[in-house]
Amino acid sequence: MSRTRVVVTGMGAVCATGVGVPALWQAARNGASAVGLSEFARPGTNQVKLAAQIKSFVPEAHIEAKVLPFCDRFAQLAIVAADEAMAQAGLAREPRQGSRTAVILGTGIGGISTVDDLCYSAYAAKTRLNPFAVPRIMGSSATSHLSMRYGCTGPTFTITSACASSAQAIGLATSLVRSGAVDRAIVGGSESSMTALNIRSWELLRVLTPDACRPFSAGRNGMVLGEGAAIMVIEEREAARRRDAAPLAEIVGYGTSSDAFDIVRPDPEGACSAMQLAIADAGLTPDDIDYVNAHGTGTIANDIAEADALQRVFGDRLPRLAVSSTKPIHGHTLGAGGAIELAISIMALRDDIAPPTINWLGPDPKCALAPVANEARATPIRVAMSNSFAFGGVNACLLVARPDLTPGGSRCERAG
Amino acid sequence: MTQPNADKAVFAGGESLADQILEVIVSEGKIDRARATPDATLESLEIQSIDIVMILMVIEEKFGVYVPIDGSIAEAKDLNGFMQQIESRILAERA
Numbered sequence: 001m002s003r004t005r006v007v008v009t010g011m012g013a014v015c016a017t018g019v020g021v022p023a024l025w026q027a028a029r030n031g032a033s034a035v036g037l038s039e040f041a042r043p044g045t046n047q048v049k050l051a052a053q054i055k056s057f058v059p060e061a062h063i064e065a066k067v068l069p070f071c072d073r074f075a076q077l078a079i080v081a082a083d084e085a086m087a088q089a090g091l092a093r094e095p096r097q098g099s100r101t102a103v104i105l106g107t108g109i110g111g112i113s114t115v116d117d118l119c120y121s122a123y124a125a126k127t128r129l130n131p132f133a134v135p136r137i138m139g140s141s142a143t144s145h146l147s148m149r150y151g152c153t154g155p156t157f158t159i160t161s162a163c164a165s166s167a168q169a170i171g172l173a174t175s176l177v178r179s180g181a182v183d184r185a186i187v188g189g190s191e192s193s194m195t196a197l198n199i200r201s202w203e204l205l206r207v208l209t210p211d212a213c214r215p216f217s218a219g220r221n222g223m224v225l226g227e228g229a230a231i232m233v234i235e236e237r238e239a240a241r242r243r244d245a246a247p248l249a250e251i252v253g254y255g256t257s258s259d260a261f262d263i264v265r266p267d268p269e270g271a272c273s274a275m276q277l278a279i280a281d282a283g284l285t286p287d288d289i290d291y292v293n294a295h296g297t298g299t300i301a302n303d304i305a306e307a308d309a310l311q312r313v314f315g316d317r318l319p320r321l322a323v324s325s326t327k328p329i330h331g332h333t334l335g336a337g338g339a340i341e342l343a344i345s346i347m348a349l350r351d352d353i354a355p356p357t358i359n360w361l362g363p364d365p366k367c368a369l370a371p372v373a374n375e376a377r378a379t380p381i382r383v384a385m386s387n388s389f390a391f392g393g394v395n396a397c398l399l400v401a402r403p404d405l406t407p408g409g410s411r412c413e414r415a416g
Numbered sequence: 417m418t419q420p421n422a423d424k425a426v427f428a429g430g431e432s433l434a435d436q437i438l439e440v441i442v443s444e445g446k447i448d449r450a451r452a453t454p455d456a457t458l459e460s461l462e463i464q465s466i467d468i469v470m471i472l473m474v475i476e477e478k479f480g481v482y483v484p485i486d487g488s489i490a491e492a493k494d495l496n497g498f499m500q501q502i503e504s505r506i507l508a509e510r511a
Contacts, residue, residue, distance in 0.1 A: 047482035206472050206485035221487025265465065300486040 004178045005237040007247035007403055010091070011343050012084025014077045015228035015330045016052035019062075020084060024230075024340070025347040028326045028355040029376050035213070035224050035331060042120060044196030048208040052226030052331025053194050070135050071145060072111030077229035077336075078142035078190035079149065085186070086150065089233035090245050096151025102182045103147045103156045104173040105231075106165025106189035108335030108390075109198070110139030116195040142190050146231075154182045160335065163295070164256070165189055166230070167338025167388035167396035171254035173234060183239040188339035190229035199225055205264070207299050213332075214359040215296035215325035216303050216367045223297040226331015230339035247403035249346040252383065253282030259393025265301055266389055271309035274395035275385065279313070282383070282399050286314050289321070289399070290381040291354050293345045294371075295389045296325020297332055306389065307367035322354035322379050324372040329358065338388035338396060345384040346400055354379050433506065437499050440478065444471045454496035461495065475502055481509040 013020060016034035017027035027034060038051040059068060059076045062083070071079065086092065114136040121127045135141055140158040147156045155176060159169045166189020173185040193199075202208050202225060209222035240247060255277025259270035279286060295306055311318050326344050333340055348354055357371040382405060388396045442449050445467045452461070463471075465485070472483045483489060483505045492498040 047476065203482065204469070204473060206469055206483065209484060209486075210482055219487070222484040298486075300490040 004180065006174045006177045006234050006251045007237045007240050008232050008249045008251065008346060008400070009235050009240050009245040009247055010085040010087070010089025010233035011230065011248060011346065012081035012088070013228065013230040013340060013343055014054065014057065014080050015333070015340060016054050016226055017330055019057065019080060021343055021347065024330065025344065027329050028344045028347070029351070029353055031329065031356045031358040031375060033329050033358060035328065038194070038199065040196040042196060044200050046196055046200050046203060048199065048203050048210050050209065050224050051194060051199060052224060054227055067145070070132050072114045072136040072141065073192040074107060074111060074113070074190045074229070075136070075142040075145050077192060077227070078105060078188070078231060079145055081188065081190070081229040081231040082146050082149070082186060085231045085233050090243070091150070091233065093150055098151065099153045100183040101150070101152040102154040102173060102176055102185040103143050103152045104159065104169045104185055104187050105143045105146070106159045106161070106167070106169035106335050106338065107139050107142065107191055108160060108162050108165050109191065109193050111137035111141060112193050112198055113195060116197060146186055150186065152186060161394040162390035162392050163332070163334050163337055164388040164390035164394040164396040165335035165338065167342070167386065167398055168256055168394070170232065170234070170251070170339060170342060171256060171396060171398060174251045174254055177234060177236050184233060184235040186231060187234055188229065188231035189336040191334045191336040192227040193225065193334060194227045209298060212359045213298040213328040214361060215294065215298040215327060215357050216307065216364060216369060216371045217357070217360040218362040218364050220298045220300070220303065220364070223299050223327065223332045226333045228330060228333045228336050228340055230336060230343045232339065232343070249349055249400040250403050250405070251398065252401045253278040253284065253399030254397070255279070255281055256394070256396045259395070261393050264391055266305040267393065268305045268308035268312065270393055270395045271306055271387070271389050272312040274397040275309065275313045275387065278385070278397040278399050284383060284399070287317070289383050289385050290379065291345065291348055291384040292321060292323045293341045293348070293384065293386045294323050294325045295387045296327055296357065298325070298327065302389065303364070304366045306387065307369050311368050318368060319370050321369070322372050322377060323369050324355055324357040326355055338386065338398070341388070342386045342398055342400065345386045349381045349384045349400060349402055352378060352380050354381070433503055434499060436478070437475070437502050440474045441471055441495070441499070444474050452495060454494065456495045457493055458495065458498060479506045479509070481506050
């Protein structure tokens with residue numbers, strides 16, 4: 001019996017690269033980094049000056065005045081990305097989407113900008129407090145805003161698993177569609193953690209780079225934080241076909257696992273397990289995968305563990321496999337990272353182009369892989385893998401295939 | 417960039433920069449001072465990642481320099497190497 005198939009019919013994104021998936025993909029493909037000097041309304045004691053901040057975003061240009069007071073920045077980004085995704089999917093706010101549509105998003109922190117403002121108002125400035133603090137702060141607020149915006153009365157919830165949040169949201173939503181519980185879902189993730197105090201908190205863990213993020217490269221010394229959102233519309237393939245929606249990709253595999261090991265140190269075994277589960281879920285073999293968008297933060301602990309895990313999955317093929325980390329371009333967007341990087345993976349699949357790992361200075365003997373270094377590489381991509389590995393030992397892996405391939409993508413049979 | 421002299425005796429007496437760094441390591445790493453010999457491995461001293469976070473935070477407070485936990489500091493195997501890397505960052509900042 002054939003399994004219900006799930007396709008992506010719309011995508012949207014807002015990142016430091018600008019508003020829209022085209023801007024994100026153009027930056028990722030061209031290796032144009034959006035990392036720059038951070039700017040804060042209330043500067044802190046930060047030593048690290050780099051971040052991938054969204055600097056040209058005007059929420060009033062995209063979101064109604066009556067909605068904005070209830071939206072923390074992370075919800076604003078989700079709404080704008082969702083509008084783009086829904087438009088591409090050919091769906092609108094009217095008619096309402098109803099009970100066969102779910103909304104499942106991921107976020108690591110939720111409304112931290114509002115928390116920051118609130119604390120400053122209450123304890124330092126002693127000014128009037130924002131009466132809408134609670135609906136802005138709650139981690140589920142972006143999800144609820146999307147359900148209200150499009151009239152989705154199906155399952156609506158938020159996953160928070162640090163940097164694996166949105167990958168898990170997309171994976172779980174795929175399972176819901178496969179199960180027949182819903183016909184479609186609005187999925188993805190959003191994160192806006194660009195407060196001086198939050199960046200200082202990451203600094204205290206000493207994992208931020210003071211100069212440049214260089215995943216899998218010699219001389220790497222940490223990661224760079226970013227903010228952003230990516231939202232997708234996923235649908236049961238026949239439901240999409242019935243309304244003449246054009247699939248961008250098919251979600252063919254999802255795997256998730258837990259290290260159960262350490263709150264900040266990754267265990268390669270857990271990452272390996274998530275990738276193997278995703279490949280098995282898709283009914284594929286490692287040889288079917290042509291591109292990996294690695295988690296690739298640029299930290300010693302992540303990159304060595306991920307390279308080790310990739311070696312276990314892909315074996316001797318790893319040095320010839322197109323692997324890249326796009327985090328030096330859009331920053332590590334924490335809970336939104338899985339969705340943003342899946343969007344890039346889908347564009348890579350569509351254009352048969354593996355985006356580059358920029359800032360790469362040469363091989364690190366501890367990472368037995370050869371990333372697509374500094375410049376994009378044209379290469380046929382049948383199936384792309386997107387990895388998300390989180391503090392707390394939560395791992396998630398998503399596989400996407402060209403929409404015109406069967407799940408056994410290696411055989412390149414045309415779908416009926 | 418100013419590099420520390422590899423031959424420099426970082427364990428020499430007096431209130432040298434090395435002495436101040438060692439004091440931070442001993443204090444924040446909760447190390448028995450007698451065991452803090454140059455060739456003692458971080459593992460043998462039971463210095464774990466959380467201890468390094470605390471050590472580097474105090475180094476920042478004391479010397480105003482940000483030292484990532486990744487990069488060359490992660491390569492240090494023994495106490496001398498660890499101290500050399502911290503000293504290198506401080507001297508580079510002052511240069």
